[in-house]
Amino acid sequence: MVASIARVAPGKSAWGPVLVGLVFVLALVSALFADTLRALVSTWMGSETYAHGFLIVPISLWLVWEKRAALRVTVPQPTLLPALLMLPVGLVWLLAQLVDVRVVQEYAFVCLLILAIWAMIGTATARFLAFPLGFLLLAVPVGDGLTYPLMNFTADFSVNMLRLTGIPVYRDGTFFSLPTGDWSVIEECSGIRYLLASVTLGVLFSYLTYSKIWKRVLFIALSALVPILANGLRAYMIVMIGHLSGMKLATGVDHLVYGWVFFGIVIAIMFAVGAIWRDPEPDKAPRQADSGAGRSTIVAALSVLLASAVGPGLLLALERAPAGGDERVELRSPAPVGGWQSEGGNLWSWRPHIVGTDGEVYGFYRAEAAPVGLYLGIYRRQREGAEVVNVQNQMVPTSDLEWSDKEITTRRIASPIGEFKVKQDRLAGRLGGQRLLVWNWYRIGAVNTSNPFVAKFAEAAYRLVGRQPSGAVIVLAAPYRESPDEAAAVLTVFIDAMWPSLEAEIQRATGHGR
Incomplete structure (x- = not known):
């Protein structure tokens, strides 16, 4: 069903000032969120999976162009309601920015653009263009x-x-x-x-x-x-x-x-x-609407700009200048306790691919005949490109020619501080046939989790009270021959014995206790 929108007599057009204001508003909103826009375009350029994002805006414009005959005789009526809706959307963007959840930032940014367009052209006209506007959401890279x-x-x-x-x-x-x-x-x-x-x-x-x-x-x-x-x-x-x-x-x-x-x-x-089941072509001519005069273009534009500036403005207020000095920290392998002994050299060639840390250590331990590898990566102050939750942090990158990730699941484990879930990977050596069971999880403040969303929420909670959340990536690995349960039993014993030592090193490296 085609929405009802106001009409104007042929030969007259009220679109001139609105289009000028619309271009001005979209340009300024894009400038306010330039980093998010740049990241969005960068993903289109750098990934064949999301390269179709370059086509979304042209297709949306083409869909609007197809409705030009109906739009030419309509009266755009700017409204302030979308500007009010931009406030909570801006706050969502702010939270996503604080914890660097890019996909949420990008969805919020696109929604802000849609709301800005709605405010400038009016509710009835925006309803008439609902699909071309909503189609813009497909530009956001999502699906990993x-x-x-x-x-x-x-x-x-x-x-x-x-x-x-x-x-x-x-x-x-x-x-x-x-x-x-x-x-x-x-x-x-x-x-x-x-x-x-x-x-x-x-x-x-x-x-x-x-x-x-x-x-x-x-x-x-x-x-x-x-x-x-x-x-x-x-x-x-x-x-x-x-x-x-x-x-x-x-x-x-x-x-x-x-x-x-x-x-x-x-x-x-x-x-x-x-x-085969195509519907008949609907009547595209909009019907007359009984509506009063809309807000002026200038008032709507100013409202949109003020509302869209709230998120970036709060971000500036919340962000603190980085502490002076080098964030790098010298990590030590947690001291062996409970019958475990440090093992020199590398027991296998695999190591996790973790980026942006302020310090890391990868050591090996052995109790009787059971070996375990422990990786600890510390982030004293998380920032762009140096976050605990990062898509580049992988157990086996796709470029690895020696190891392959055969299965990824989650597993609930017991520790001295209680149960929590870890991500469990089964790795296989491409040449020697060696097999490893790997457990890995995030540490944000005192929160241990393998769920990236929980980690990001914990990080957001710290940032909203003005604290810089420290974090860590913890990875344990043990070999097995037939069943991964063999390695799981070894890792369980290792965690139970070594947890106090691991906890002490994390607290020392991050500069504060739990």
Whole structure:
């Protein structure tokens, strides 16, 4: 149903001053949040997964242009309600900025732009342009958290299909072996790129093709489900091609070519089928609305600018100048206690990839025949590029040629201060066949957690009272032969004995106690 908006007689236009004011307001709001905008564009440029973000604004502008005939005879009526809504959105941005949760910052920034546009053109006109404005939200890069679940689903789907085909398969996490060769589902095979591209196209297609809400929702849901299933089928077909060709085909560049060609065919079929139930073209002419005069363009623009400046202004007030001197700290391996002894040298070649620390130590311990590796990375003052929760902090980066991450789960463990969850990784050496069980978690103040959101909330609580939250990344590793439960038992004994020593070193390094 097309929204009712005010109309003006042909030949006259009230859009001139509003458009000038709108451009002015959007430019200033973008300037206030320049760092967030820069980070958003940087992600588009640096990631093939999110490169479609460059297309979102042009598509939104094109959708508005398609409505130009109706807009030409309407009267924009600036309103102050969106400026009031900008205040809580600005506070959300502030909290996200304080704890450096980039995706929330970017969503808040895009919402501020949408609210600014709404304030300048009025409620009725904004309702008429609801989809082009809402489409801007798809510019925010989101979906990294789906990568590993999608990898596991693709591995499950491929292995089950291979077994149904009658081919013997040995699976270990996202790695599986056939009589003709070995395969693995890596991040690039997760299908996240297909999923995001399909959802973006599906949202646009559903808007242009259907007028009934239930049809739009159903097609968008299918545009999310179909690429997940199609990626599983794609992976199975590639493995089959490699298997039947004696590993001569689908193992190099053609692997990627087959994937994108197959994805293109699936999407084309999905759209072709969806078009069968196309709704009739709705009446695009807006109806007359009974509404009084809106606020002046100048008043609306000033209100928007004042409201949008609240978040950055509070940030300046909350941020304190960095303490003088070097933040670097010399860490020592926690003193061995409870029957554990320090072990010289490296017991294995793996070490976690942790960035931006103010100090770190990686040492090895042994009790009887059971070895354990302990990594401790300290962040005395978290800042941009040097945060406890950082996407670059990984147990095994994708560039690692020696080790692979076979499975990532969570596990609740017991410690002298109570139970909490850790992230559990099962690692495998690509050459020597060595296996490691790795537990890792974050430490913010006195909070121990593997949940990045809990860590960020704890950090926000410190920052809101004017304190700089210290933090740490703690990683434990132990080898195993058959079952990871062997290593879990060793790590449990290590934590129980070594916790006081670990706690003492963290407190010394961060400069304060719990």
